[in-house]
Every structure is written in structure tokens, then in C-alpha cells.
Amino acid sequence: MLRYIFIALFFVINTEAFAFQAEEVKLSPTEEQSMEARLVAGLLSQYHYKNIAIDDELSSIIYDSYLETLDANKHYFLKEDIEDLERYRDRLDDHIKLGYLLPAYEIFNLFSQRFQERMNFIENELSYEFNFNVDESIVIDPDSIQWAESKAELNDRWRKLVKSQALDLKLADKADTAITRLIKERYERLDETISKYESRDVFQLYMNTFAESFDPHTSYFSPATSENFKIRMSQSLEGIGATLTTQSDYTRVASVVPGGPAFESKLINTDDKIVAVAQGMEGEFVNVVGWRLDDVVQLIRGPKDSKVRLMIIPAGKNAATTPPTEIMIVRDKIKLDDQVPYSEVKEIYREGNKYNIGIITIPSFYLDFEAMRNGEEYGSTTGDVKKIIAELKEKEVDGIVVDLRSNGGGSLQEAIDLSGLFIKEGPIVQIRDADGSIEVGADKDPEIVYDGPLTVLTNRFSASASEIFSGAIQDYKRGVVIGENTFGKGTVQNLISLNQFVPKVKSDLGQVKLTLAKYYRVNGSSTQHKGVKPDIKMPSPYNAKNFGESSYERAIEWDQIETSDFEKTNYLNEQVIAKLNEKHEFRLNNLEYLKSLKQDVDEAIMDQERASISLNMEKRKAENEAALERRNAANKLNEKISADPDIKNKVNTDGEIKDPYLREGIVVLADLIALGIG
Structure with a gap:
């Protein structure tokens, strides 16, 4: 998850969010940056977990990644540019080891030239009198297009891009003059952003691309970036409690701070896109698509107890085809105390029996x-x-649900100790270093604090320590894991300052976050890449291709080592899991709250896989209205479910549970209790 935060700090974004002022600025590296590049290369080649050689193969990966960083959507470079730059494909490895950085700056300067040409096209050549009755479309999947053969072809891509943006505003009832003004302001802001770009920023971008070629969690921090990271992280603990980043033209939620207003509201989640911001209950929405990240942050932040309204595109939904959802969050200051676990007790009636369920x-x-x-x-x-x-x-609960959804991890020792509350004693995690040595993290306390029926809820954003805990509970057959496949981050990083290697250098050098080890479950399976697969699988819009560790091209692979010496409990077996799945599948196919969820998920996945969208107003309008109609139908269905007097298959609480994942987690636990388990 951290990688997304770094992307925001390094301006490593799909570079529709890059622009330059009219005057051409040629940037070049410094001697100190050359020395620092050699240091980073030496550090990574010697100490990275995978012991990856800096050779022609890695050079090709760096080359492709750098081009993708600059122009992921193929909106700036021409085919002739790529053909000319191809000479660097197998040379960057030698260049970096020698501290020779001019090729990286040459590529960047060519990009800035092409970007300025695009800005000039928007400003001087593009007509904003679009015909929205023409039946044409725009490709939104960059893998489906090639580099433009000519400037004329690129001009047409940009005509369609701006037309699509104008159509979004048109369907939001903006006047034609306002549409032209808003789009031009969007690109003026991009121009202002990159006008401040300096040599150190190019160095930061290139060295981070180099570091991430080893694996997605290995990164480079320049001194300025490291300090900005600390500042931004402290700022993220005020306001709504979310860390933001930039993706293409959109402000995206990189993570939701545990215990903050956003976390408590359950209205905004990781990977949601923020398209507009309004102050209080009466303020007018300000469209923030294309804004600089810092400006969006300033708009969202505000005094404690004040209200901010956001228009968001939910994670997994296509921003081009999904109408935004309006939410309201009350700002607050986040304290460490707000991140502690909390609990509640719910009543559930199943087949005439009442159960008290504790949720942690x-x-x-x-x-x-x-x-x-x-x-x-x-x-x-x-x-x-x-x-x-x-x-x-003391409240005599019949079972406990441990909710780890969106828990990004934290202390390894806590994952071990927490697991120990539910098992007698034994190994919890295995940690393998680069030299192959294995350390076992074990619970040595024989006390079992809770020995009753247990389920664990996970989602795609449950990572690291969450995966260690849920994996141990699953391996020991101590409880049932329900929900989505977890993130799959099974590697260990450490932050290393470059100054310790060159103590006589007076200026501050950067830092490298370096992958040094790998986690394994007690059954010998790595949590890396694959994560923890739930025993009871819920519908999920977050497929492995687009979300989680497996979405990273350079993610360290999954593998297996020998199992630890551990003794499984007798709480669960395959027959019990099969019975629970049979009941779950029945509900999935027959009960409205899960049928509706499955339908929404299927549509979200189809939406993600769309390669193009229509630029015809009537077609786009029909798509938006259909999506809005589906959403309203789902809301009405939830209201119907909540008002249903039949309580045999529903949770009966003071406030009806509208969260289908938590709802099903409670029902599965009730089924487990009914089977006499625990």
C-alpha cells in the first residue's frame, strides 16, 4: 500500500498530470546525483532480498517502467520518439552503475517538449465546439493502443480526450462557456505544477523507477521527498483521515487512516476517486479533476467538527461511465487512541434460535x-x-467475529501475540532472509484467552500483519476466514540512509527503502503475491489483475518452504468448511442482499475491463442513467431488506446491518455455532 503513497510524493503518476510552462527548460544531473546513483546501485545489488543483477534484462525493465511513468496512456511520445530512444534499452544498467544519468534527463526533456506541444494544441489549435451527436468512442485502455504514428494522430487522440472531459461536464449540466473555462483551467494547473520541477525531481523520479524495478516495495527517497513524506503523513492525521495520491487526472484515496472520520464513516475506501469537494451542507461543489494534489488536500482539510462533502467514484468503478456518489464527512483530529480495536454485540436469529455475536x-x-x-x-x-x-x-457472546478489513498491517510482534490469544502455543510466522536463513516467530504463551467459535473478516486491503494473523488462524484450523482474498504483501522492508556510507559528505543524501526478507505461513506457504485465500469467499470487485500485490509486474514471486512443526486444533475440518460453504452458496443465489451484491460486483468487474467508452451524448447519458438506476434499485432493495419482518435469515439489531460483508460474516458464524463448533 505504501507504494501508492510514494507515487503521490514523487509525482510518479500517469502524466496527464504533468505539464510545462511555455518556456522550454532543459534539466540535467549534478555530480552529487551521479555519486548518489552509484551508491543506490551498489546498495540494491548487494543487499536486496532477491540478489538481482543489474544487467541488460533489468535495464530493459527500467526503460519500459520509466516510459510508462512518464507516458502511461501514450498521450505524449510519438512512435518515432520511442524508436529513437530504443537505443537506451540495454544500456541503462551500465549507465546507473557508472552514475551516468544524462539518458534519463534526455528522455525526460523530450517528454517535456512533447508535453508542451500538447499544451499548445489545447490552447491554440483545439476547437471546443464538439459535436456530441457523432457516434465515436475513445479508447481508455492504454494496452489497447500503440504509440501515435504522427502528430495528426496524436491531435485526434487529444481531441477525443478533451471531448470526453467536456461530455462529462455537459452531462453535469455545465454551460458551454463554463466547460471550456474549466478544461483550460485544468491544464493551466498542470502547467503550474511542473513549472516548479527541478533536476532533483527528475533524479527522484528516475531513481525510484530504478528501485522499483527490483520490487514494488523498494523505493528511493530524496532528502526533500523524505521530509515532505513526514509532513504529509502528519497532515493526513487531520481532516477526514485519508492519505491521498494522484492517478491520471484524479485524486485517489491511497489509504484510509485507522480511527479517522473516513474510517469510521465507512463511506470512503482505498482506491475511491474524488472528483469534487464542497464545504458544509450548503457549499457549492468544486470540480477537482486535474488539480494538484496539495490543492485538493487543502480543500478537503478544515477545522475539527466542520463538514465536507465529496463526490466520489467508488473503487473498482470506471470513472468514465459511473455517476459520482455524494458523501458527507465530519472532520476531526485523529489521535493514536482512535486506532485501538473496538467492539459491539449484535443479535442474530437463525432458524428460530437467537445468538449474541461479538464483533471486534x-x-x-x-x-x-x-x-x-x-x-x-x-x-x-x-x-x-x-x-x-x-x-x-461477561456479555456471554456465543461467538466472535474479528474484522480485519482494510487493516494494512503494522507490528509483526503484535500479529504473533494476537494469534496467541486464540491458540495454545506454537509458531505463527516464518521469516526468511536473503541468505536463506529462517527465523520462526512463535507464540510461547500456553494460555488461550478465547476458545469459542471464531470467524475472521478480510478484504483485498488486509495486508502484511493482517495476513499473518488470518493465515495462522486458518492454518491452525482455529477459525473460519471470510471475505475477499487479502492483499498479498509478504515482504519485509527497512529504511536505510545513504549518508551512513559517505559520512564525510556535508549535504543530506537520500534514503532507500529496501526489501530484506520474506514472510511465510506456518504451513510453509508464502503470503507474498497470493495472500490468504478465504475459506468462505465473498463477491469482490477487486480482481488480482488490478488490485493487490499480484497487480505489480515486479512483485516478488510466491514460493513455499518447509512447514513448521505445529499442531492443528480440532475446531474445524474440511467437512465443516464444506457445510458452511454450501449454506453460503445458497444465500448467495437466493437471498436478495447477496444477490444484489454479486450483481454489483459483476458489473464493476465488467466496467473495469472496458477498453473504450462512447463520445455520443445519448449513449453516454444512457450508460450513466442505467448505472444510476441500478444504484437506486440497490438502495431500495436494502431498504426493503431492512424492513422485512421475517427475521429467520436476517440480523435483528438496533440498527440494521447494511454492510453485506459484515452481515454475511455474522451469519456464517451463527451457522458455525449451530453446527456445535467451539
Whole structure:
């Protein structure tokens, strides 16, 4: 997940979000950057987990990645440019080892020249009198197009691109004059953004591309970027509590801060796109498509207890075809205390029986290391969950759901200790270093804090420590994992300062976040790439191709080592899981709340796979109206479900559970209890 945050900081985005001012600026590397490049190359080649050689094969990967970083949508470079730059494909490895950076700057300067040509086309040559009755379309899948053969062909691509943007505004009831103004302002802001680009920014971009060619979690931080990262991370703890990045023209949610207003609201999620922002309940929406990230952040942030309204395109939905959803969030200041686990108890009626279900939501795996080192009383996920379990036992719950959805991880030790609350003792995770040595992280406490029926909820954004915990619960047959396949991040990184290798250098050098080790489950399977596959699989719009570790081309592969010496519990077996799946499949095919969910997911997946969209107003309008109609139908269906007096197959609570994933997690747990498990 961190990779998306770095993308925002490095301006490594699909470069429709790059522009240059009219005057041409030629950027070039410095001697210090040359020295730093040699340092980074040496560090990665010697210490990276995979021991990857910096050779012609890696050079080709760097070359392709750098071009994609600059022009992912093939909107700027011409075919003749690519043919000319091809001479660098197998040379960049030698160049980097020697600290020779001129080719990277030559490529960037050519890009900036082509970008300025596009800006001139928009400003001086493009007519904004679009005919929206023509039956034509625009390709939105960059893999489906080739580099433009000529400037005329590129001009036509840009005509369609701007026409599509104008059509979006037209369907939002904007006047023609306003449409022209808004689009021109969008590109003026892009121009302003890159006018401040300096040599160090190109170096940052290129060195990060080089680092990520080893794996997606290995990154380079320039001194300025490292400091900005710290500032931005502290700023993200105010306002709505979300870390934002830029993707193409859109502001995208990189992560939702555990315990913050966005997290608590359940209205905004990782990978949602923010298209407009309004202040309070009466403020007018401001379209922020194409805005600089910092400007969007400033618009969203505000005083504690004030309200901000957002127009969002939900994750997994195609921004070109999905009408935005309006949400409202009350701003607040986020404190560490807000990230602690919390619980609630729900009643469920199944086949005439009532069950009390305890739900423990764990936003992150945290441990106050400083207080622990000082011998003081310290906070931790495990300590807090232990207290919650004691409270739930007093309330005589029949089973517990542990909700790890969107929990991006945290302390490895906490993942181990938390697992120990539910098993007697034994290994929880295996960690293999680059030299092949394996360390086993084990729970050594024989106490079982909770021995009753247990389910664990996961989604595609449950990562790292969440995967270690859910994997251990699954391997020990201690509980049932329900939901989506997890993220698949099974690697360990460390941040290394380059100054320690050149202590006599007076200026600050950058830092490298380097992958040093890999996690494995106790059954020997790596959590890398594949993640944890749920026992009970819920419909998910997040396919492996577009979301999670497997969506990264340079992700370290999955593999298997020997199993640990561990003893499975007798809580679950394959027959029990099969019975639970049989009941789940029946509900999936027959109960409206899951049928509706499955339909939405199927449509989202189809939407993601669309290669083109119509530029005809009536067709685009019909697509938008159909999507809006489906959404309204789903809302009415939820209202119908909530009002249904038949409580045999529904959760009966003070506030009806509209979250179908949590709802099904509770129902599966009730089925488990009914089977006499635990």
C-alpha cells in the first residue's frame, strides 16, 4: 500500500498530470546525483532480498517502467520518439552503475517538449465546439493502443480526450462557456505544477523507477521527498483521515487512516476517486479533476467538527461511465487512541434460535515501542483485544467475529501475540532472509484467552500483519476466514540512509527503502503475491489483475518452504468448511442482499475491463442513467431488506446491518455455532 503513497510524493503518476510552462527548460544531473546513483546501485545489488543483477534484462525493465511513468496512456511520445530512444534499452544498467544519468534527463526533456506541444494544441489549435451527436468512442485502455504514428494522430487522440472531459461536464449540466473555462483551467494547473520541477525531481523520479524495478516495495527517497513524506503523513492525521495520491487526472484515496472520520464513516475506501469537494451542507461543489494534489488536500482539510462533502467514484468503478456518489464527512483530529480495536454485540436469529455475536474491529497492529523500552505501561493491539474479549465474555457472546478489513498491517510482534490469544502455543510466522536463513516467530504463551467459535473478516486491503494473523488462524484450523482474498504483501522492508556510507559528505543524501526478507505461513506457504485465500469467499470487485500485490509486474514471486512443526486444533475440518460453504452458496443465489451484491460486483468487474467508452451524448447519458438506476434499485432493495419482518435469515439489531460483508460474516458464524463448533 505504501507504494501508492510514494507515487503521490514523487509525482510518479500517469502524466496527464504533468505539464510545462511555455518556456522550454532543459534539466540535467549534478555530480552529487551521479555519486548518489552509484551508491543506490551498489546498495540494491548487494543487499536486496532477491540478489538481482543489474544487467541488460533489468535495464530493459527500467526503460519500459520509466516510459510508462512518464507516458502511461501514450498521450505524449510519438512512435518515432520511442524508436529513437530504443537505443537506451540495454544500456541503462551500465549507465546507473557508472552514475551516468544524462539518458534519463534526455528522455525526460523530450517528454517535456512533447508535453508542451500538447499544451499548445489545447490552447491554440483545439476547437471546443464538439459535436456530441457523432457516434465515436475513445479508447481508455492504454494496452489497447500503440504509440501515435504522427502528430495528426496524436491531435485526434487529444481531441477525443478533451471531448470526453467536456461530455462529462455537459452531462453535469455545465454551460458551454463554463466547460471550456474549466478544461483550460485544468491544464493551466498542470502547467503550474511542473513549472516548479527541478533536476532533483527528475533524479527522484528516475531513481525510484530504478528501485522499483527490483520490487514494488523498494523505493528511493530524496532528502526533500523524505521530509515532505513526514509532513504529509502528519497532515493526513487531520481532516477526514485519508492519505491521498494522484492517478491520471484524479485524486485517489491511497489509504484510509485507522480511527479517522473516513474510517469510521465507512463511506470512503482505498482506491475511491474524488472528483469534487464542497464545504458544509450548503457549499457549492468544486470540480477537482486535474488539480494538484496539495490543492485538493487543502480543500478537503478544515477545522475539527466542520463538514465536507465529496463526490466520489467508488473503487473498482470506471470513472468514465459511473455517476459520482455524494458523501458527507465530519472532520476531526485523529489521535493514536482512535486506532485501538473496538467492539459491539449484535443479535442474530437463525432458524428460530437467537445468538449474541461479538464483533471486534481491529484497524491496525500497533505497539508503543518507546513506552515498552522504558519499562512503562504501554498500549498494544493484543492488550486491548484481550480486554475486549474479557468484556464480551461477561456479555456471554456465543461467538466472535474479528474484522480485519482494510487493516494494512503494522507490528509483526503484535500479529504473533494476537494469534496467541486464540491458540495454545506454537509458531505463527516464518521469516526468511536473503541468505536463506529462517527465523520462526512463535507464540510461547500456553494460555488461550478465547476458545469459542471464531470467524475472521478480510478484504483485498488486509495486508502484511493482517495476513499473518488470518493465515495462522486458518492454518491452525482455529477459525473460519471470510471475505475477499487479502492483499498479498509478504515482504519485509527497512529504511536505510545513504549518508551512513559517505559520512564525510556535508549535504543530506537520500534514503532507500529496501526489501530484506520474506514472510511465510506456518504451513510453509508464502503470503507474498497470493495472500490468504478465504475459506468462505465473498463477491469482490477487486480482481488480482488490478488490485493487490499480484497487480505489480515486479512483485516478488510466491514460493513455499518447509512447514513448521505445529499442531492443528480440532475446531474445524474440511467437512465443516464444506457445510458452511454450501449454506453460503445458497444465500448467495437466493437471498436478495447477496444477490444484489454479486450483481454489483459483476458489473464493476465488467466496467473495469472496458477498453473504450462512447463520445455520443445519448449513449453516454444512457450508460450513466442505467448505472444510476441500478444504484437506486440497490438502495431500495436494502431498504426493503431492512424492513422485512421475517427475521429467520436476517440480523435483528438496533440498527440494521447494511454492510453485506459484515452481515454475511455474522451469519456464517451463527451457522458455525449451530453446527456445535467451539
